[in-house]
Amino acid sequence: MPPHDPRLPANVRLGEHARISGQDSFKRFRSERDVALSMGERSCAEDVKFAIGRLGHIAIGSDCYLNDCILLAELEIRIGNHVMIGWNTTVSDSDFHPIAPAERIQDAIALSPLSEGMPRPAALCKPVIIEDDVFIGPACTILKGITIGAGAFIEPGSVVTHDVPARAHVGGNPAAIVPAGRDE
Amino acid sequence: MTPGRKLAHDWHDGVIPENVVFDETNVIDTSYSFRRFKSRMSDALTLGRGSAIYANSGFDLGPDARVTIGAFTMINGAEIVCDEAIRIGDYGLISWNVLLMDNYRVPSSIVERRAYIDAILQNRLRAIHLQTKAKPIVIGENVWIGHDSVVLPGVAIGNGSIVGARSVVVESIPDSVVAAGNPARVIRRLSD
Numbered sequence: 001m002p003p004h005d006p007r008l009p010a011n012v013r014l015g016e017h018a019r020i021s022g023q024d025s026f027k028r029f030r031s032e033r034d035v036a037l038s039m040g041e042r043s044c045a046e047d048v049k050f051a052i053g054r055l056g057h058i059a060i061g062s063d064c065y066l067n068d069c070i071l072l073a074e075l076e077i078r079i080g081n082h083v084m085i086g087w088n089t090t091v092s093d094s095d096f097h098p099i100a101p102a103e104r105i106q107d108a109i110a111l112s113p114l115s116e117g118m119p120r121p122a123a124l125c126k127p128v129i130i131e132d133d134v135f136i137g138p139a140c141t142i143l144k145g146i147t148i149g150a151g152a153f154i155e156p157g158s159v160v161t162h163d164v165p166a167r168a169h170v171g172g173n174p175a176a177i178v179p180a181g182r183d184e
Numbered sequence: 185m186t187p188g189r190k191l192a193h194d195w196h197d198g199v200i201p202e203n204v205v206f207d208e209t210n211v212i213d214t215s216y217s218f219r220r221f222k223s224r225m226s227d228a229l230t231l232g233r234g235s236a237i238y239a240n241s242g243f244d245l246g247p248d249a250r251v252t253i254g255a256f257t258m259i260n261g262a263e264i265v266c267d268e269a270i271r272i273g274d275y276g277l278i279s280w281n282v283l284l285m286d287n288y289r290v291p292s293s294i295v296e297r298r299a300y301i302d303a304i305l306q307n308r309l310r311a312i313h314l315q316t317k318a319k320p321i322v323i324g325e326n327v328w329i330g331h332d333s334v335v336l337p338g339v340a341i342g343n344g345s346i347v348g349a350r351s352v353v354v355e356s357i358p359d360s361v362v363a364a365g366n367p368a369r370v371i372r373r374l375s376d
Contacts, residue, residue: 042305065301082298084290133294138283139334151294156283157334157352157366167294171354173366178354 015041015062022047031056031073040064040081056093061132076127083130086138086156093144094125131166191215203228211236220244223266232257232274239280246287246318254325262329265289268318273325273343281332287318288337324359333368344374 002016009029014020018039028051029036036052039045040062047068052058056073060066061081068087071077074094085091097107103121110118126145130136134148137156148154148164155171155178164170169178189200191212198215203226206212210231217237223229223245231237232255239261245251246267253259254274261280264270267287272278291297296315303312319338323329327341330349335341340356347353348364348371357363362372 044305063298063301063305065304082294082301084297084301133297135290135297137288137290153292155352155354156336159366169292171367172352 009036011036013038015039015043017042018044018062020045020048022049025050028052030054033057053094073128074123075125077130078127079130080132080134080150082133083136084134085136086140088138089136089140089142091128091130091142093128095123095144098123201228204231205229206231207233209234211238213238213241217241217243222247223249225250229253235259249286266318266321269320270323271320272323273327275326276323277328279329279331279333279349282329283334284321284323285335286321286337287314288316289314291316330364346374 002014008020009026011031011034013035018041025048028049031052032054037050037058039060043060043062043064045066048066049070050058051070051072053074056075058071058073058077060079061083063081064079064083066085069085069089072092072094077091077093098104098121106121109115110120128142128144129147131148131150133151136154139157140154141159143161146160146163149166149168151167152164153169154160154175158171158175159173161174170176171178191200191214194214196214196216198218200212200215201218201221203223205227221243224247228245228249229243229251231253234255235253235257237259241259241261242263243251244263244265248268249266250269251264251266252271254272254276256274257272257276259278262278262282262284265285270284270286291300300312303309321335322340324341324343326344329347330351332349333347333351333353335353339353341347342357342359344360345357346362347368348362351364351368352366354367360374361370362374363370
């Protein structure tokens with residue numbers, strides 16, 4: 001493993017020739033895990049925002065290229081090898097806020113400037129898994145609990161609400177399988 | 185036209201490429217729009233009479249790309265990614281953050297995609313010859329494309345039609361309709 005880059009948080013582990021560049025990559029990085037973010041050999045994250053909660057963890061494989069996207073992990077986001085993610089894409093493993101109306105009021109109160117430090121009610125979190133060789137186009141949204149199977153191709157602008165099978169080609173909002181031959 | 189083709193009042197220190205055809209009836213806000221312009225075609229970009237390229241519009245043109253923009257057409261902060269041909273008719277209104285692309289620029293096969301990512305990571309993208317095929321986009325006359333929409337390769341949009349904001353246009357749209365959504369569907373017909 002290469003020596004630790006002092007500009008990065010102490011709990012970030014980079015493989016050989018992996019690199020992270022950008023101004024605001026760690027603005028919302030709050031993880032207290034021993035290893036909050038790991039990135040494999042040669043992987044590159046340009047202007048990627050790593051918004052990781054106190055208990056969150058993101059693991060990225062080798063030979064990945066991520067550009068100007070947002071990864072929000074309260075629990076876990078796992079990304080395989082040779083994965084490409086385009087600009088303005090958001091990957092999140094949580095709902096951000098509770099669904100039930102009464103709990104949501106509690107959350108709104110806890111978030112207000114009048115209630116600094118008040119604990120927030122829990123929002124539902126489920127890990128996101130993106131397997132090897134997945135391509136995710138620009139402006140996509142990947143919701144919590146999603147598994148995207150190896151080699152899948154996600155069209156630009158898709159909102160992925162259900163698991164995607166390996167090698168599938170999906171697009172739209174909500175993302176659905178694109179009929180074969182549409183762009184061949 | 186001044187030698188070197190610098191714009192007056194341009195905040196960006198750049199020039200308009202020689203193979204862009206425009207005249208005094210056109211407005212181009214900034215040469216920054218051409219930072220990714222690599223077309224070697226003659227007349228690579230032609231602007232019709234009274235058409236305008238505003239704000240942070242971008243022309244990401246590959247070596248063989250040719251883009252034609254009709255008269256009185258406004259490109260108001262859109263990104264045009266072209267490797268073969270994109271034609272926009274007269275009286276077009278193309279809103280902010282619209283993306284028109286005639287090529288995905290990413291291989292659909294997993295093996296080629298790995299080679300493509302490796303080329304990016306090793307900063308030798310220019311050396312790789314992408315096998316993905318461009319499919320021209322043809323936008324008719326009097327077409328209004330709402331903000332943040334995406335028009336994918338091979339799409340044609342008929343005369344007089346409107347694309348709603350934040351739509352993704354994956355297949356062609358007939359004349360005189362409103363289409364919206366992701367993927368975009370016809371939601372209404374327009375009468376004259």
